[in-house]
Structures are given as structure tokens and as C-alpha cells.
Amino acid sequence: xxxxxxxxxxxxxxxxxxxxxxxxxxxxxxxxxxxxxxxxxxxxxxxxxxxxxxxxxxxxxxxxxxxxxxxxxxxxxxxxxxxxxxxxxxxxxxxxxxxxxxxxxxxxxxxxxxxxxxxxxxxxxxxxxxxxxxxxxxxxxxxxxxxxxxxxxxxxxxxxxxxxxxxxxxxxxxxxxxxxxxxxxxxxxxxxxxxxxxxxxxxxxxxxxxxxxxxxxxxxxxxxxxxxxxxxxxxxxxxxxxxxxxxxxxxxxxxxxxxxxxxxxxxxxxxxxxxxxxxxxxxxxxxxxxx
Amino acid sequence: xxxxxxxxxxxxxxxxxxxxxxxxxxxxxxxxxxxxxxxxxxxxxxxxxxxxxxxxxxxxxxxxxxxxxxxxxxxxxxxxxxxxxxxxxxxxxxxxxxxxxxxxxxxxxxxxxxxxxxxxxxxxxxxxxxxxxxxxxxxxxxxxxxxxxxxxxxxxxxxxxxxxxxxxxxxxxxxxxxxxxxxxxxxxxxxxxxxxxxxxxxxxxxxxxxxxxxxxxxxxxxxxxxxxxxxxxxxxxxxxxxxxxxxxxxxxxxxxxxxxxxxxxxxxxxxxxxxxxxxxxxxxxxxxxxxxxxxxxxxxxxxxxxxxxxxxxxxxxxxxxxxxxxxxxxxxxxxxxxxxxx
Numbered sequence: 328x329x330x331x332x333x334x335x336x337x338x339x340x341x342x343x344x345x346x347x348x349x350x351x352x353x354x355x356x357x358x359x360x361x362x363x364x365x366x367x368x369x370x371x372x373x374x375x376x377x378x379x380x381x382x383x384x385x386x387x388x389x390x391x392x393x394x395x396x397x398x399x400x401x402x403x404x405x406x407x408x409x410x411x412x413x414x415x416x417x418x419x420x421x422x423x424x425x426x427x428x429x430x431x432x433x434x435x436x437x438x439x440x441x442x443x444x445x446x447x448x449x450x451x452x453x454x455x456x457x458x459x460x461x462x463x464x465x466x467x468x469x470x471x472x473x474x475x476x477x478x479x480x481x482x483x484x485x486x487x488x489x490x491x492x493x494x495x496x497x498x499x500x501x502x503x504x505x506x507x508x509x510x511x512x513x514x515x516x517x518x519x520x521x522x523x524x525x526x527x528x529x530x531x532x533x534x535x536x537x538x539x540x541x542x543x544x545x546x547x548x549x550x551x552x553x554x555x556x557x558x559x560x561x562x563x564x565x566x567x568x569x570x571x572x573x574x575x576x577x578x579x580x581x582x583x584x585x586x587x588x589x590x591x592x593x594x595x596x597x598x599x600x601x602x603x604x605x606x607x608x609x610x611x612x613x614x615x616x617x618x
Numbered sequence: 619x620x621x622x623x624x625x626x627x628x629x630x631x632x633x634x635x636x637x638x639x640x641x642x643x644x645x646x647x648x649x650x651x652x653x654x655x656x657x658x659x660x661x662x663x664x665x666x667x668x669x670x671x672x673x674x675x676x677x678x679x680x681x682x683x684x685x686x687x688x689x690x691x692x693x694x695x696x697x698x699x700x701x702x703x704x705x706x707x708x709x710x711x712x713x714x715x716x717x718x719x720x721x722x723x724x725x726x727x728x729x730x731x732x733x734x735x736x737x738x739x740x741x742x743x744x745x746x747x748x749x750x751x752x753x754x755x756x757x758x759x760x761x762x763x764x765x766x767x768x769x770x771x772x773x774x775x776x777x778x779x780x781x782x783x784x785x786x787x788x789x790x791x792x793x794x795x796x797x798x799x800x801x802x803x804x805x806x807x808x809x810x811x812x813x814x815x816x817x818x819x820x821x822x823x824x825x826x827x828x829x830x831x832x833x834x835x836x837x838x839x840x841x842x843x844x845x846x847x848x849x850x851x852x853x854x855x856x857x858x859x860x861x862x863x864x865x866x867x868x869x870x871x872x873x874x875x876x877x878x879x880x881x882x883x884x885x886x887x888x889x890x891x892x893x894x895x896x897x898x899x900x901x902x903x904x905x906x907x908x909x910x911x912x913x914x915x916x917x918x919x920x921x922x923x924x925x926x927x928x929x930x931x932x933x934x935x936x937x938x939x940x941x942x943x944x945x946x947x948x949x950x951x952x953x954x955x956x957x958x959x960x
Contacts, residue, residue, distance in 0.1 A: 338719035349833035353805030438939040440894040
């Protein structure tokens with residue numbers, strides 16, 4: 328990078344300005360609002376309240392409930408996505424029969440609109456008109472309340488998340504697997520290492536950095552979940568499946584409690600940041616060990 | 619054959635596993651496709667599975683949908699199409715430009731000027747609204763402009779503190795993806811409605827939604843395009859520079875055509891994100907520019923058990939992206955995306 332030309336600013340600034348104006352700026356606006364008591368219904372003049380909104384939220388059990396629900400959905404579904412996704416990526420990398428066909432079809436769920444997926448899931452999980460309960464009854468299981476019982480509803484949401492986002496894990500891990508050097512495996516073959524030893528001794532450690540990145544991206548994205556919950560359960564039964572984003576939507580659009588919602592979204596940001604920092608700190612020794 | 623290929627039993631085990639996953643993947647798509655062809659009794663009297671065997675397929679749901687007797691379907695489809703295609707084009711173009719600048723030219727931003735921007739924008743906004751009593755939108759725009767001008771001006775001076783380079787700027791772009799979109803969506807909604815009060819309508823407009831989508835896609839575009847562009851050979855550009863070709867012509871005439879595969883892949887990924895996006899559309903549109911995902915989410919409460927109609931509507935949102943998935947799969951097979959994740 329030795330070139331320097333004032334024209335470089337013309338290349339960078341349009342993108343920079345758009346992000347600054349539409350992402351960073353609302354953030355500042357919202358941070359200012361979060362310290363206000365601001366309601367539209369009933370309309371009240373804005374009043375500076377400092378950190379009252381934040382303390383209100385931190386003592387609100389409903390907030391903590393949504394944090395737990397969101398974290399549970401995100402962590403469980405990402406763990407399962409990673410295990411299944413790694414297995415599938417390995418199979419594809421080792422050129423399983425029909426690899427080209429599988430590679431194309433496995434990608435599809437990722438590109439289907441989450442709201443459409445949720446609507447289809449509702450049909451499949453319907454207790455009387457859906458196929459899943461019919462098959463379950465046929466096999467001798469009881470008729471299960473997939474969307475109306477708190478635990479089953481959480482499980483259903485996690486299943487839908489797995490259906491939709493495992494392809495993303497496969498896509499990235501497959502790219503990583505294809506980039507591994509062949510000579511290490513040839514050496515292991517000469518040493519008569521079993522496939523199991525080869526996996527834990529070579530593949531897994533060498534894939535650790537990309538695995539860490541994939542898990543990180545997926546957890547952060549899963550924390551934002553709203554579309555599927557919005558359509559499938561609407562946060563119910565009760566508030567059993569209410570996630571952070573849905574909670575913020577309810578507060579902002581049903582109650583028009585603007586200052587409170589802004590504070591809530593900042594606490595949400597805080598939760599994600601803390602989670603990311605903890606994750607990176609936990610992972611650091613392992614990443615350095617295998618560097 | 620590579621040493622890493624599967625042999626014997628393992629080969630069949632892996633095949634069986636892939637088949638099982640394939641069934642799991644395809645069943646919901648199959649289900650929505652056949653449900654859109656069912657008549658009401660075939661849905662309500664318990665599940666039916668195979669067309670022509672246990673139910674007689676009909677195109678009634680599709681005819682109802684396409685003839686528009688069930689409300690504003692075409693309008694949602696077109697606003698979805700227009701917004702997602704145009705915002706993907708703009709995001710890819712702006713992102714490619716930014717990525718090019720970040721790959722080929724050095725940038726230096728002083729941390730302190732960034733902090734000053736933040737402080738002045740926030741302070742100016744609070745001051746303008748609460749002390750001088752200017753309307754919130756006006757106050758925020760003024761504070762924003764002053765803060766930006768001031769920090770750009772101050773960046774010329776040797777301020778103390780850390781100096782950020784190109785990698786930090788890329789990180790800044792990418793870190794936007796970390797923020798929960800609800801933070802931005804809600805704030806944008808407030809800001810847009812304030813602007814509406816000033817006579818400049820932004821909620822439920824093409825401009826409002828497209829701008830949000832461009833900024834929402836830019837982080838990923840910058841990240842992907844940076845890898846594609848840094849993989850390009852420098853020699854061609856250097857040859858052009860010797861001939862005194864202006865920089866913008868090098869970019870549009872040489873760099874963009876050379877990175878076409880990367881541009882296509884990035885465009886496709888961005889398109890899928892914006893086509894399916896729900897949260898921003900829910901907050902920022904309500905009638906005229908409402909997109910398909912919002913319409914489809916609403917079907918649930920409006921239609922109840924009319925699954926045939928719901929399925930047809932859901933398929934309209936699904937099919938374009940399944941075509942895109944086919945395209946992406948072909949791009950992947952040609953090894954095009956392998957470079958992007960490293």
C-alpha cells in the first residue's frame with residue numbers, strides 16, 4: 328500500500344456516510360432517548376430521568392426471563408447446528424455418494440424467508456391437522472402440544488432454528504475443510520492412525536479457528552431472533568418463548584414506551600457484548616495452543 | 619483418490635446420514651408445495667400426503683392469489699422486489715468501492731476524533747432539544763453535521779492517542795453486524811417519524827427502507843469484497859497507472875470487471891438477506907411499501923386455518939430464493955466462495 332491519492336476518499340466515504348447516518352447516528356439518538364421518560368400513549372412531555380429506565384429494567388423479572396429464553400434458544404440451537412453441521416460438512420468433504428446433489432439441496436433452508444418457515448412449521452406441528460402428530464399417534468406416541476406447552480414450544484423453535492441455519496454452518500465448515508492440506512493426512516495414514524484419531528488429532532484442531540468464528544457468528548445472529556417466534560408462538564404460551572427482540576417490539580409498538588424501549592435495546596446490546604467478550608476470553612487459550 | 623475419502627461401511631453410513639438430513643430438509647418445502655394445491659376439505663379433515671393418491675390437486679389457491687381477490691398481494695411483491703434488488707445493487711457497489719479503497723490505499727483515523735464525534739453528536743442533540751427547544755429531528759441533523767465536520771477537521775492535526783488503520787476501519791464496518799438490529803430499527807423509526815413531522819416523509823417510503831437495507835448489508839459486503847479484491851493481481855492496475863488512467867476509470871474499467879464472480883456472489887447473498895428481512899420492514903413500513911415477509915407474517919392471524927392460501931403466499935416468498943440457492947450452489951461448486959471465509 329504505497330499509493331496515495333485524494334480520490335480514495337471518494338471511494339470510501341459513500342459507504343462510510345451511509346453506515347454512519349443510518350446505523351451509528353440512530354444509535355446515538357437512541358442512547359439519548361434511553362435516559363428520557365418518553366411516552367406517546369398517553370402523550371407526555373419528555374423528561375430527563377437519568378438511568379431510571381435502566382434500573383427499572385434490571386429489576387424487572389420479565390427482562391431477565393427474556394434474556395434466559397433468548398440465551399437458551401441461541402446456545403442450544405447453535406450447539407446442535409454445529410455438531411450436525413460438522414458431520415454433514417465432513418461427509419461432503421469426503422465426497423459422499425451424490426455429493427453435488429446434496430451440496431445444492433442442503434443450502435436451501437438458509438435462503439427461505441424465516442416467516443415462511445415459521446408458517447410451514449405451524450402447519451406441520453398443528454395438533455389435529457398436522458402430519459407430525461398423526462405420525463406420532465400412528466407410532467404409538469401421545470398427541471403432543473408442540474406450540475402450546477412451554478417446553479415443547481421452546482423445543483419446536485429450536486428445531487426450526489436448526490432446520491434453517493445448519494446449512495450456514497455446513498457452508499463455512501465445508502470451505503474450511505477443503506482448505507486443509509493433504510500431506511498431514513498422508514503422514515497420518517503412514518502412521519496407521521485410525522479415522523477417529525485423525526479426526527481428533529488433525530481435523531478438529533485445525534478447524535478450531537474457523538469453528539470458533541462460525542459459532543460466534545451464529546450465536547450473535549441467533550440472539551436477534553424474532554421472525555420465527557413472532558409467527559410461531561407470538562411469545563406464548565404466556566411469555567414462555569418471548570425473546571429480547573420480541574419484548575422490545577411489544578414495549579415499543581404496543582405500549583409506545585419509547586425511552587424504556589431504547590434503554591431495553593441498549594441493555595440487549597450490553598448482553599451481546601458481554602457474551603462475546605466472555606466467549607472470546609474462554610476461547611483464547613485454545614486458539615493460541617493450536618496456532 | 620485422496621486418502622481422506624471414505625471407505626467401506628463408513629461410506630454407506632455417511633450416505634445414510636446425508637439422506638436422512640435431506641429428508642428433514644426437504645419435507646417442509648414439499649409440505650408447503652402440496653398444501654398450496656389442496657382443497658379446504660383435504661386440509662381440515664386431517665393431513666393428506668400425496669397428490670393424486672390421497673387428494674386431488676387443484677390450482678384454486680393460486681388462482682385466488684394471482685387474481686388479487688385476497689388483497690394487496692402484487693403491491694407487496696413489487697415493493698419487496700424493488701427494494702431488495704435496488705438495495706442489493708447499491709450496497710454491492712458502495713461496498714465494493716469502500717473495500718477497494720481499504721485494500722489499495724492507506725487510511726489513518728485518530729481515535730480521539732472518533733470520540734469527539736460521538737461526544738459532540740450526543741451532546742449537541744441533547745443541548746438542541748432540551749435547552750434550545752429545537753425539534754428532535756432538526757436538533758439531531760444539526761448535531762450530526764457539526765460533529766462530523768468537526769471530527770474530520772480535527773483528524774488533520776496530530777492529536778494524541780491511538781491512530782487507527784485500515785484493518786480497524788474494516789473491523790468497524792463488520793462490527794455493525796454485532797448490534798442487535800432492534801436498536802437501530804427502533805431508533806430509525808423514531809427518527810423517521812420526527813422527520814415526517816417536519817414534512818419530509820421517510821416512514822413507509824422507498825427511500826427510507828432502501829437506505830436502512832443498504833446500511834444493514836454494507837458490513838457483510840465490505841467484508842466479502844475486501845477478500846475478493848485483495849486476491850486480484852496488482853500488475854494490471856499498475857500498468858494502467860503508468861499510462862495515467864484516472865483512478866475512477868481503473869476502478870470501473872478494470873477492478874470491477876475482474877472481480878465479477880465476487881460481485882455476483884456478494885450480490886446474491888445480500889439479495890437473500892434483504893428479500894427475507896422482517897424486522898426493519900415491520901418497523902419502517904405499513905402499507906404502500908410493505909414487503910412480502912410482513913404480509914406473510916400477518917396471514918397467520920388474518921386467515922387462521924386457510925392453509926392452502928397461506929401456503930401459496932409463502933411459496934411466492936420462497937421460490938425466488940430457491941432459484942437463488944441453485945445459483946449459489948453452482949457458484950460454490952466452482953470453488954468461488956472458498957476464498958471468502960479465510
